[in-house]
Amino acid sequence: MGNKVQDVGRAVLNRDATVYPALRDLMDGGYLHCQEEVTGEQREHVCRLTEKGKEAYVVAARAWQQVR
Amino acid sequence: MEKQRDTYWEMLINRSVQRFFLLWALHGRPMHGYELARTIKNACGGCCDPTDAMIYPALRDLIESGHVACQEETVGGRRRKVCRLTDQGEGAYREAAGAWQRMLGPLNQAVDAALQPSQRKATGCMAAAKGDKK
Numbered sequence: 001m002g003n004k005v006q007d008v009g010r011a012v013l014n015r016d017a018t019v020y021p022a023l024r025d026l027m028d029g030g031y032l033h034c035q036e037e038v039t040g041e042q043r044e045h046v047c048r049l050t051e052k053g054k055e056a057y058v059v060a061a062r063a064w065q066q067v068r
Numbered sequence: 069m070e071k072q073r074d075t076y077w078e079m080l081i082n083r084s085v086q087r088f089f090l091l092w093a094l095h096g097r098p099m100h101g102y103e104l105a106r107t108i109k110n111a112c113g114g115c116c117d118p119t120d121a122m123i124y125p126a127l128r129d130l131i132e133s134g135h136v137a138c139q140e141e142t143v144g145g146r147r148r149k150v151c152r153l154t155d156q157g158e159g160a161y162r163e164a165a166g167a168w169q170r171m172l173g174p175l176n177q178a179v180d181a182a183l184q185p186s187q188r189k190a191t192g193c194m195a196a197a198k199g200d201k202k
Binding site for chain 2: 058063068
């Protein structure tokens with residue numbers, strides 16, 4: 001049972017062609033921390049920015065600010 | 069590559085923005101390569117500085133796909149390759165503008181959420197492209 005739910009979680013992480021590779025890249029780089037959490041009746045991967053991730057977000061916003 | 073560094077994001081942003089500005093620059097006005105680079109650079113207000121290494125591969129790609137057509141002409145006593153958008157290229161420009169238009173609202177929100185209110189005014193490429201081309 002537990003395994004099945006975990007498999008669903010993994011399937012969710014593999015689902016989207018652009019978002020999930022980006023998520024994985026950010027996780028590998030230490031910008032995001034994701035963990036399985038129970039929300040309602042489902043276990044889901046919940047992701048949060050790390051301190052490094054928050055810093056990267058502000059830098060990215062400033063770079064866009066130069067363009068728009 | 070480190071994502072807390074400006075260069076990472078500038079590279080990523082420039083890659084997509086400069087292609088759009090290339091179509092914008094050729095929209096309705098034929099240009100040669102040097103003129104094209106200068107026009108894009110002016111439009112960006114210095115935020116993107118298109119190099120030959122960006123302009124010529126992008127142009128070649130657009131020529132091969134039939135979006136741009138170039139021919140040699142004499143400009144100010146010099147032989148120059150002058151390029152213009154084909155009808156297909158004009159269509160691609162409108163498509164690209166629509167895609168950016170749909171993206172701008174959410175993008176502005178995400179940028180503003182990271183910045184202080186005093187830093188939020190749009191002043192860069194996108195603001196410049198809204199103005200008239202001189």
